Amino acid sequence: MHRYQQNPFVVADIDYQPGDNLNSFADTNAMLRYSDQFNQPLIHFWRLTDTIILGMMDTKLPYFKTALTTLAKKDYHYFVRNSGGLAVASDAGILNVSLFLPQFKDQGIDVAYNQMVKWVKDSFASPDYPIEAYEITRSYCPGTFDLSIHGQKFGGISQRRVAGGVAVMLYLSVNGDQDYRSGALKAFYTQGLQGTPTKWHFPDIDPNVMANLDSLLQRPLTVAQVKSALLTNFEANGLLSTTKRFADIAQEPEYQLYFERAHQQLVQRNQRDLPK
Numbered sequence: 001m002h003r004y005q006q007n008p009f010v011v012a013d014i015d016y017q018p019g020d021n022l023n024s025f026a027d028t029n030a031m032l033r034y035s036d037q038f039n040q041p042l043i044h045f046w047r048l049t050d051t052i053i054l055g056m057m058d059t060k061l062p063y064f065k066t067a068l069t070t071l072a073k074k075d076y077h078y079f080v081r082n083s084g085g086l087a088v089a090s091d092a093g094i095l096n097v098s099l100f101l102p103q104f105k106d107q108g109i110d111v112a113y114n115q116m117v118k119w120v121k122d123s124f125a126s127p128d129y130p131i132e133a134y135e136i137t138r139s140y141c142p143g144t145f146d147l148s149i150h151g152q153k154f155g156g157i158s159q160r161r162v163a164g165g166v167a168v169m170l171y172l173s174v175n176g177d178q179d180y181r182s183g184a185l186k187a188f189y190t191q192g193l194q195g196t197p198t199k200w201h202f203p204d205i206d207p208n209v210m211a212n213l214d215s216l217l218q219r220p221l222t223v224a225q226v227k228s229a230l231l232t233n234f235e236a237n238g239l240l241s242t243t244k245r246f247a248d249i250a251q252e253p254e255y256q257l258y259f260e261r262a263h264q265q266l267v268q269r270n271q272r273d274l275p276k
Contacts, residue, residue, distance in 0.1 A: 007102075008239050009041040011231070012246035018049050018077045022266045025081050028098060028160070028167060029262035034255050035100035036165025042100035042246070043234070045227055048090040052078040052184070055085035055141070056273070058192070060200050065275040067192030074184045080273045082266055085158060086141040086203065087185055093176025093212065095223045097230065098169045105164045113145045116157050116168045120147060123229045129217050133157075138206040140185040147172075152211040174223050175214045182207035 012031070016024045024046055035042050052071050059080060061067050071078050076089075090096060099116060117133045124131060129149050136146045136153040147155035147170075155172040173181075186205040193202060214221035234240045249255055 007039055007041055008241040008244075009043050009234060010241045010244045010246050010249065011043045011045070012250075013045045013227070015047050016049075018051065021048060021051055021077060021079050022263060022270070024048060024096070025083075026259050026263035026266055028169070029082070029265075030255055030258035031098070031100050032160055032162050032165055032167045033258045034249065034252075035167075036102045036163050037254065039102045040100075040244075040249070041102060042098075043231075044096075044098040044100065046096045046098075047092065047094070047223070048077075048096075049092070050076055051090045052076045052087050052188070053090055054078055054080045054087050055083065056080060056269075057084055057200060057202075058087050059273045060198070061189070061192030061202065062196040062198060063192050063194050066194075067188045068275065070187045070191050071184060074180075074187075076184060079266075080270050082262075082269055083158070083160060085143075087188065088141045088156065088171050089181035089185065090171065091176060091181070093174050093223065095172045095174055095226055096170070097172060098167050101166045101168065103164045104166045105161055107166075109159065112159055112166045112168050113157055116170050117145060117147070119230065119233060120155065120170070120172075122233050123226075124213070124217065126217070136209050138204055138209050140182060140203055140205050140210070142203055149211075149213075149216040151209065152216060153209060154211055154213045154216055172226065173210070173212045174221055174226050175212050178210055178212050178215075179207050182210050 031042050031044055121131045132148055133145045135142050135144050136148055139153045141156050143156055145157040146153045155170055158169050160167040182205055189202050
């Protein structure tokens with residue numbers, strides 16, 4: 001991991017309650033702007049309770065309202081994030097991780113993605129369980145930088161950019177019922193399409209191509225242990241701040257302004273895109 005002009009990373013670690021689900025992406029947007037404005041690298045660990053995070057593409061399903069009922073029947077909360085892409089699941093066994101890299105945009109898209117890939121590989125390197133990055137086409141939310149072991153996906157990566165800053169975002173399935181997550185999203189797309197051709201491509205999900213990191217590494221693994229393993233690399237290289245706290249950053253007027261603007265945009269999007 002690069003050392004950003006000698007500024008160490010500040011860590012945010014947040015559990016969002018269902019009523020505050022929109023805050024997860026309001027914080028993401030605010031962190032991205034704050035990080036770039038003040039040249040402050042950030043790490044954001046976050047979790048949601050039994051939630052499907054919908055992409056803007058999902059709202060184009062011909063039977064979107066019907067598709068949402070399948071999520072409700074499986075006791076999932078849901079909301080639409082303010083970015084493209086497709087749906088991902090989040091629950092107690094899934095760790096969401098974002099790296100905010102200021103003044104990094106000129107490095108190129110793949111360079112930013114590879115920062116996250118290298119971080120995960122360094123944290124869980126094993127000759128018996130090699131981590132690879134390529135698209136697992138029949139997973140949910142497939143992408144070029146899906147993370148897998150022996151062809152089974154356990155994580156997906158996306159990016160957001162503003163001015164000179166980059167956010168590289170990972171969802172990582174640590175433990176829990178991955179078949180249930182995959183099955184819920186398979187039902188979502190089946191009911192949302194009902195065989196109707198569209199000009200947009202939606203995944204034909206095969207639950208067998210996805211798994212949790214604990215089962216792939218063949219050892220018990222908790223979300224807390226994954227966070228600790230990820231942070232070890234930063235600590236060993238002196239890349240974590242020992243003086244700044246995210247709780248203090250979140251109270252700064254600039255951060256609060258970025259957050260409120262982003263939150264209002266998310267509220268408006270969900271009011272517009274979700275059926276009444």
